[in-house]
Amino acid sequence: MRIEVKGRNIPVSEDLREHVLRRFRVIGKQVSDLAELEVEVFEEHNPSIAERYVAEATLHLKGVTLRASHASRELKHSVNLVGEELAVQVKRNRDKRRHRRDAREAAARSDLAGMVSLQPSTAEAG
Numbered sequence: 001m002r003i004e005v006k007g008r009n010i011p012v013s014e015d016l017r018e019h020v021l022r023r024f025r026v027i028g029k030q031v032s033d034l035a036e037l038e039v040e041v042f043e044e045h046n047p048s049i050a051e052r053y054v055a056e057a058t059l060h061l062k063g064v065t066l067r068a069s070h071a072s073r074e075l076k077h078s079v080n081l082v083g084e085e086l087a088v089q090v091k092r093n094r095d096k097r098r099h100r101r102d103a104r105e106a107a108a109r110s111d112l113a114g115m116v117s118l119q120p121s122t123a124e125a126g
Contacts, residue, residue, distance in 0.1 A: 001028040001035045008042035010075075016041070019076055023083040027059070030090050036060040039082070041075060055082045064093060 005012050005020050020039050027037070037059050044052040051071040055078035059066040068085040072078045 001031055001033060001037055003028075003037045003039065006038065006040045008040060009045075010041055010043055012041070016075065016079075020079055023079055024057075024086075027083070027087055027090055030087075030094060031059070031061060034062070039079070041079070043075075044071070053078050055079045057082045057086050059086060059090070061093070066090065066093065 001024075003021060003024060005017050024037060024039070028035075037057060040056045040058075042054050044054060046052070049071075051073055053073065053075040054069065054071040055075070056069040057067065066086060066089045068082045068089065070078050070081040070085065072081065
């Protein structure tokens with residue numbers, strides 16, 4: 001999985017980059033190597049907003065795009081919460097795909113069994 005860390009009006013330090021890579025390593029094991037993850041961090045400049053550090057993650061998979069966003073008082077905490085939310089979405093997407101695949105296989109097996117039972121046997125024909 002390719003991970004890109006962006007900062008909007010915030011410099012992305014090497015420490016933050018390493019934290020993002022550690023946090024999303026689990027998700028990387030669950031998705032394809034072709035998946036692309038974009039993590040964008042920024043700070044709200046409105047003084048009335050207490051939770052001003054925002055992390056947004058967008059995961060591009062084959063056929064689906066998953067997104068998560070979270071704000072908190074600390075930047076690393078926002079990244080952690082986004083990682084947890086995205087991990088739940090990835091698991092739900094994998095389970096849904098697995099269920100659909102199993103249902104298609106079961107339908108194909110029942111169709112094949114139906115076709116076999118419709119063909120006349122050689123003992124009856126002779």
